[in-house]
Amino acid sequence: MRLEHFTEATFQQQVLASRQVVLMFFWARWCHPEYRLMDTWVELVAARYKTSLKVVKVDVEQEPVLAERYVIRAVPTLLVFKEGQVVDRSVGAMSRTALRLMLEKYLKTPTAVRP
Numbered sequence: 001m002r003l004e005h006f007t008e009a010t011f012q013q014q015v016l017a018s019r020q021v022v023l024m025f026f027w028a029r030w031c032h033p034e035y036r037l038m039d040t041w042v043e044l045v046a047a048r049y050k051t052s053l054k055v056v057k058v059d060v061e062q063e064p065v066l067a068e069r070y071v072i073r074a075v076p077t078l079l080v081f082k083e084g085q086v087v088d089r090s091v092g093a094m095s096r097t098a099l100r101l102m103l104e105k106y107l108k109t110p111t112a113v114r115p
Contacts, residue, residue: 008065015081020054021106022081026072028060034093038076041096045103052107082106 015022025042027035046055060067060075070079070086080088080103088102 008063011066014054014056016084018054018081018084020052021103023053023055023103024070024079024081025055025057026060026067026070026075026077026079027057028075031075035076038093041094041099042078044096045099048100049103049107053103078102080106 015024023042023045025038027038042055042057046053058066060072066072070077074091076091076093078088078090078094078099079086087106090099090102094102
């Protein structure tokens with residue numbers, strides 16, 4: 001599954017007005033290689049929860065307004081939105097299990113097999 005990239009121009013519709021829980025994944029092309037594994041974990045989680053979770057990927061260099069709005073000082077940073085509000089935040093790399101557990105607090109239990 002490919003992650004959806006978006007811009008400040010579509011932020012209101014894509015994130016704040018979304019009826020789904022939204023995982024916003026802030027990253028940069030210059031991220032340390034060990035943090036690049038987060039791309040894989042986020043893609044696996046996006047596929048697993050595709051009916052109840054929207055995942056968007058934000059390049060902090062391309063979208064500095066969003067990075068500043070949410071005080072992104074390190075990448076990767078993950079924000080979880082529910083009903084237009086940030087309900088959780090994680091800075092730095094995390095395991096696939098930790099990511100899944102963070103999201104399951106806000107999502108219905110999936111019917112798909114765990115990745």
